[in-house]
Amino acid sequence: MTTNQVIVITGPTGSGKTTVSHYLKDHFNIPQVITHTTRAPRDGEVDGRDYYFETPASFATKHYLEHVTYSGNQYGSSREGLAAGWSKSPLVSIVLDTAGAITYARELGRQAVIIYLEVPDNRALVERLAKRGDHPERIKKRVASQEYQRDQQLPAGLVGHATALVNDDWTQTRAKLDALVHHYQQVSDSAN
């Protein structure tokens, strides 16, 4: 029997979660589970590809495995989204804040492979957001949020469950990701 697994990519804002998720899709064909949010799309973001962009009313109609408020906006991931991902591949990825990652660890146990990304230089994180094109007011609000501060450290609920990975040098990050994916693909194969 195939063991379905989900690579949960978590960490502070700007740490590179989305970049890692795109890398896993482009280089290993690992589909990303698309989540729902009430925040407005950033330049270049597409509904159904980057997020399902919702109004507060449409957000409330979905069935979530978990949902959170992050810097004033709502985000949620559904069991249906996970099942749709697993119908394409036994190994999928999802990008979540640390509260969501803790829920996945609790609900899915060993099926959730958690990667916590960190960037030791806090200023570098904020510079990345500006470079990404985030509006200065939005960066200010996000950096002031309780969720931003919380996600700067690996939470106690993920200790022993998450692999921490420093993402300050993309070449090194890629090498570490390649090793991790090969490991989990072998685990998945040996279960078949």
Ligand SMILES: Nc1ncnc2c1ncn2[C@@H]1O[C@H](COP(=O)(O)OP(=O)(O)OP(=O)(O)O)[C@@H](O)[C@H]1O
């Ligand atoms: N190793 C790296 N070195 C320099 N820049 C990077 C690195 N990894 C990612 N970036 C850049 O940092 C910016 C933020 O990355 P990304 O959007 O993937 O972060 P995120 O963790 O998904 O952020 P958020 O939680 O705010 O959505 C992007 O412009 C990305 O290209």
Ligand SMILES: Nc1nc2c(ncn2[C@@H]2O[C@H](COP(=O)(O)O)[C@@H](O)[C@H]2O)c(=O)[nH]1
């Ligand atoms: N717990 C959840 N966190 C989610 C979900 N979708 C995204 N996120 C996280 O929210 C913040 C902000 O995202 P952004 O795209 O506005 O920068 C970030 O940490 C994402 O990882 C979700 O469904 N559940």
